[in-house]
Amino acid sequence: MGEITAPLVRFDGVSKRFGTLTAIDRLSLDIGHGEFFALLGPSGCGKTTLLRMLAGFEAPSEGRILLSGEDVSTLPPHRRPVNMMFQSYALFPHLDVAKNVGFGLRQEKIGRREIAERVEAMLALVRLQGYGRRRVDQLSGGQKQRVALARALIKRPSVLLLDEPLAALDKKLRAETQFELMELQRKLGTSFVIVTHDQDEAMTVADRIAVMDHGRVAQVGKPAEVYERPASRWVADFIGEVTLLEGRFSAPGVMQTMIGQLRVSDPSVALGATVWLGLRPEKIDIGSERPADDINAVAGTLHEVGYRGDMSIFKVRLGDRSLMKVTVANTAHGRRGFAAGDVVWLSWPADAGVVLTQ
Amino acid sequence: MSARARLKRSGGGRLVVLIPYLWLIAFFLVPFIIVAKISLSQTAMALPPYTPVLDLAGGWTGLKDFAARLTVDAYALIGSDELYLNSYLKSLEVAGVSTALLLLIGYPFAYGIARAPGGLQPLLVMLVVLPFWTSFLIRVYAWINILQRDGLLNDVLMALHVVNAPVAWLSSDTAIYIGVVYSYLPFMVLPLYATLEKIDGSLLEAAADLGCPRWKAFWRVTLPLSWPGVAAGALLCFIPITGEFVIPDLLGGSNSLMIGQTLWTEFFSNRDWPVASAIAVTLLALLLIPILIYERLQKRAIGEVS
Numbered sequence: 001m002g003e004i005t006a007p008l009v010r011f012d013g014v015s016k017r018f019g020t021l022t023a024i025d026r027l028s029l030d031i032g033h034g035e036f037f038a039l040l041g042p043s044g045c046g047k048t049t050l051l052r053m054l055a056g057f058e059a060p061s062e063g064r065i066l067l068s069g070e071d072v073s074t075l076p077p078h079r080r081p082v083n084m085m086f087q088s089y090a091l092f093p094h095l096d097v098a099k100n101v102g103f104g105l106r107q108e109k110i111g112r113r114e115i116a117e118r119v120e121a122m123l124a125l126v127r128l129q130g131y132g133r134r135r136v137d138q139l140s141g142g143q144k145q146r147v148a149l150a151r152a153l154i155k156r157p158s159v160l161l162l163d164e165p166l167a168a169l170d171k172k173l174r175a176e177t178q179f180e181l182m183e184l185q186r187k188l189g190t191s192f193v194i195v196t197h198d199q200d201e202a203m204t205v206a207d208r209i210a211v212m213d214h215g216r217v218a219q220v221g222k223p224a225e226v227y228e229r230p231a232s233r234w235v236a237d238f239i240g241e242v243t244l245l246e247g248r249f250s251a252p253g254v255m256q257t258m259i260g261q262l263r264v265s266d267p268s269v270a271l272g273a274t275v276w277l278g279l280r281p282e283k284i285d286i287g288s289e290r291p292a293d294d295i296n297a298v299a300g301t302l303h304e305v306g307y308r309g310d311m312s313i314f315k316v317r318l319g320d321r322s323l324m325k326v327t328v329a330n331t332a333h334g335r336r337g338f339a340a341g342d343v344v345w346l347s348w349p350a351d352a353g354v355v356l357t358q
Numbered sequence: 359m360s361a362r363a364r365l366k367r368s369g370g371g372r373l374v375v376l377i378p379y380l381w382l383i384a385f386f387l388v389p390f391i392i393v394a395k396i397s398l399s400q401t402a403m404a405l406p407p408y409t410p411v412l413d414l415a416g417g418w419t420g421l422k423d424f425a426a427r428l429t430v431d432a433y434a435l436i437g438s439d440e441l442y443l444n445s446y447l448k449s450l451e452v453a454g455v456s457t458a459l460l461l462l463i464g465y466p467f468a469y470g471i472a473r474a475p476g477g478l479q480p481l482l483v484m485l486v487v488l489p490f491w492t493s494f495l496i497r498v499y500a501w502i503n504i505l506q507r508d509g510l511l512n513d514v515l516m517a518l519h520v521v522n523a524p525v526a527w528l529s530s531d532t533a534i535y536i537g538v539v540y541s542y543l544p545f546m547v548l549p550l551y552a553t554l555e556k557i558d559g560s561l562l563e564a565a566a567d568l569g570c571p572r573w574k575a576f577w578r579v580t581l582p583l584s585w586p587g588v589a590a591g592a593l594l595c596f597i598p599i600t601g602e603f604v605i606p607d608l609l610g611g612s613n614s615l616m617i618g619q620t621l622w623t624e625f626f627s628n629r630d631w632p633v634a635s636a637i638a639v640t641l642l643a644l645l646l647i648p649i650l651i652y653e654r655l656q657k658r659a660i661g662e663v664s
Contacts, residue, residue, distance in 0.1 A: 057563055077566040090564035094582045103578075107569030155568065 006069030008033045008191050009054065009159060014063035016049055016215075023049040025215035026063070031159075036185050036192045038202035041212035042238070047195045050212075051161050054193065055084045068158065078107075083157040087164040089148040091136040097123070097147055098132030104155040122150040125184070142173050153188070162194040166201065178204050199239050203227065211235050227280075232358045236278040243324045244356070245277040253350070258320040263295040265350040269357070276356045281327040283352040286314055286338070290345050297347040300324065302340050314338065316346055390642070397635035398428040408631045432636035442637065445620040446644065452531075452606070452616060453599040456538040457592050463539065464546030464591060469580075471547070472554035483551065486544050494541065498608050501537050502528065505609065533609035538599055545598075546591040553587030554580070586656075593652050597645050617641055 009031035016024040023046045031037045039047040052058045053065060056077030065073045072080055083104065091100050102119045123129055126146040136144060145165065152160055165181070166174045182205050185192045196202050202209050203223040211218045211226060218238075219231040230236035233244055247257035249271045255264045262277065269275060290297055298318055306313035314326045324346060338344060399408040410427040413420055436442040471482045489497060504510045505527035512524040527533050557580060565575035603618030610616070615623070617637065625634035 055567060057566075076571075077563070078569045078571050082567075084564075084567045086560050086564060088558070088560050090558065090560040092561060092564070092579060094579075103565070104568035107574070151564075151568070 006066065007031060008035070008068060009193070010064075010066040010069075011050070012064040012066060014050075014053065014060045014065060016046070016053060016058060017061045023215055024053070024060070027215065027217055028063075029210060029217055029220065031191060031193060034189050034191055036182065036205055036207045037194070038206035038209045039193065039195045039212060040199060040202040040209050040239075041197065041218075043197055045212040046215040047197075047212050048163060049215075051084070051163055051193065051195045054159070055082055055161055056080045081157055082159045082161055083152040083155055084161040084163065085148050085152040085165050087167060089144050089168075091144060091147055091151070093136060095136070096132065097128065097134045097136060097139070100136060100147055101132075101150045101154055103151060108155075118154060122154045125153075126150045141168055141170075142177070145169060145177065149184075153184075153190070157190065159191045159193055162192060164195055164197070166196075167198075174201070181205055203239075211238060213238075229354060230278065230356065233276055233278070233356050236354070236356060241281050241325055241327075243279045243281070243322075245279065245353075246274065247277065248272055248274055255355075258322070259298050259318050263350040264353060264355060266355040269355050273357070277353045278356050279324070279348065279353045281313070281325040282329075284324070284326045284346050284348045286316070286326050286328060287345050287347070288338070288342070291347045295350050296352075297345055298324075299343060299345050302338050302342045302344050305338060305340055314344070316344060318346075390639075393635045394639055395428075396631050397432050397633075397639050398430065399632045400429060400431060401630050401632055406631070407629050432630075432632040433640070435633055436636055436640060442617075442620065445615050445617040446641075448614050449600045449602075449617040449641075450644075452534060452538065452602070453596045456535060456542065456599050457596045459535065459539050460542055460546040460595050461588065461592065464543055464550055465584075465588075467543070468547045468550035468554055468587070471551050472557075479555070483548070486547050486551075489544065495604065497541065498537055498605055501533070501540070501609060505533050505536070528609065529611040531610065534606050537605040537609045538602065541605060542595045542599060545594045549590040549594060550584065550587040553584045553590075557583050589652055589655065593648060596648060600645060601641060 007030040009029075011027055011029040014024055014027050015022065025046075027046075027050070039050060041047045049058060053060055056072070056075060056079075060073055063073075064071050067081065092103065095103070098116075098119050101122055102115045105115045105118060119132065120129075123132060126149055128143065128146055128150070131139070131143070131147075136147065139147065145168070149165070162181075166177050169177060178201060181192070181194075192205075194202070194205060203226075206223060208220060208222055209226050210220045213234060219226055219235045221229075226235065227239055230239060230242075236242045236244070245257045245259065245262070247255045247262070249264075249269050250256050250261075251271070253263060253265055255262045255275070255277060257277065264277060285291070290299070300316040300318045302314060303317045303323060304313075304315040306315075309330070311327050311329045314328070316324050316326060318324055326346060395412070396408055399410060401407060402409040410424050412424055416423065467486075471479060471486070474482055502509075506512075507524050507526065507528070509527075511527060512521070515521045516524070527536075561579050561583075562575050565579045566572070570578060601618050602616060603622055606616045607619055607622070621634050621637045621641075624630045624637065
């Protein structure tokens with residue numbers, strides 16, 4: 001390789017303030033070519049502001065935004081080679097589907113015939129052949145979503161920005177559309193940057209996720225990294241379910257907690273400092289008797305049972321009155337017949353948890 | 359059953375639906391029939407000053423006799439004398455030019471209000487409506503003061519050395535246009551503001567995102583989406599301006615009269631009620647044309663939506 005290629009998108013020390021409110025706080029982030037990148041965070045974390053700055057609707061208060069190595073911080077939206085799919089879709093109500101999709105091409109010096117051909121090809125790509133003459137208010141929610149997608153893709157942007165693109169769809173359609181988006185992204189090779197508050201969505205579609213909190217990036221990584229090796233208690237808690245146990249290492253591999261001495265295989269932790277053990281509910285085993293071979297085992301009373309069809313959720317009250325959440329896949333009929341009030345044993349191997357220092 | 363259907367079934371609901379119809383029958387249809395009837399009469403030195411007079415005491419034969427004596431003489435007169443045609447044309451010209459001017463002034467006005475910060479908008483709308491708190495007549499009289507030979511406008515223009523001698527503003531078409539545009543501006547601004555204010559800001563962002571500079575986004579998104587407001591405002595101004603009497607009478611000259619003035623003259627100076635009525639009926643027929651066009655356009659718009 002030798003030569004250093006610039007990332008497709010680089011946020012370089014970017015801040016954005018609205019009056020006294022700091023929406024983005026000295027944030028730096030790189031997004032690569034052909035990546036499906038997710039900005040994930042609770043509402044108000046600044047993810048939408050970040051996307052809007054990339055589109056050009058907001059100017060950074062400080063810092064630079066680079067696109068393929070070129071500073072675009074002050075470039076107006078109509079001169080940026082990025083396109084956005086809006087959360088509300090923002091389809092033009094006075095134009096039909098074909099005119100909506102072709103809108104971006106009409107701004108350039110492109111002949112009518114070529115526009116018509118590219119619109120037709122785009123509609124085929126999003127499986128809306130024959131819908132060109134329809135008015136947008138005659139479309140269903142899912143069809144509108146696909147028109148918005150086609151309209152944003154037709155100019156072949158270097159980055160496609162998606163602002164909560166699936167939020168308006170019902171659950172089943174949303175799940176299908178997630179896979180369609182991934183397929184589309186692979187087919188086109190365009191970088192997609194998606195903003196979402198839905199962690200399942202981000203985990204499903206994205207190659208990498210930036211978890212955001214209060215205008216900063218709490219962690220960037222592949223979905224599995226963010227889930228399995230969260231950088232902080234906040235990330236661990238935000239992504240998926242977790243039980244956090246506070247304690248300190250008294251010896252290598254031995255952690256003292258409120259529920260007793262636990263075996264934890266994490267070699268890199270300093271002795272004596274306060275740390276937290278994060279345990280994902282699916283990594284814990286539940287049984288009615290103390291397991292013979294497991295290293296970590298605690299007894300508790302079953303507090304609540306939730307049946308979700310594919311799995312069951314158990315909330316277990318431990319000796320120190322804290323609750324530990326356990327999920328078990330319902331792989332066989334009629335198994336795991338526990339009821340609230342039962343005494344149960346929870347167990348997990350030494351490498352099941354993750355040690356968090358902050 | 360929907361709430362609406364339930365309301366329709368109940369007696370109270372039916373009454374609510376009836377009220378506008380009763381209103382229109384009592385205050386529009388019945389007076390119109392009376393005026394139309396008078397327009398088919400002939401002048402007479404009597405009280406009322408026309409004949410025949412409908413007398414229901416005469417029974418069926420009386421009614422037949424009445425119908426036989428109706429004539430279209432008044433309409434024939436309107437058609438034959440150029441005075442009336444010129445009045446109609448003058449009215450349409452004043453209404454057309456004024457409506458165009460109102461659009462040119464009112465659109466940026468309404469656009470500015472719609473783009474103002476949200477908290478400021480109610481105040482600005484209030485300011486547009488504020489002149490209504492003073493009597494219309496007094497405001498037009500005020501314009502006489504401003505436009506007359508030694509009035510405010512000439513004082514200012516001469517102090518600024520724009521003109522050296524006073525300009526005769528009053529009693530001219532210019533004065534009529536100033537008065538009309540001033541008086542009708544709220545009727546243009548309010549419907550325009552109502553449509554412009556409803557346009558979703560993300561549509562303009564989408565246009566910008568797809569390559570439109572601001573002016574182009576206005577041209578291709580804002581303007582087409584504001585057509586309903588343009589049509590409503592234009593109609594709301596054009597129709598009453600066509601029949602306007604007070605403004606041309608107070609500010610305009612005497613060389614060419616608008617139809618409202620001609621009607622007034624026929625009624626009060628010439629005491630020719632049939633001709634005055636015929637003028638009114640013809641004017642109404644004339645004004646139905648733009649209303650029908652508007653209705654048609656709206657129906658098509660609704661048809662396309664559903």
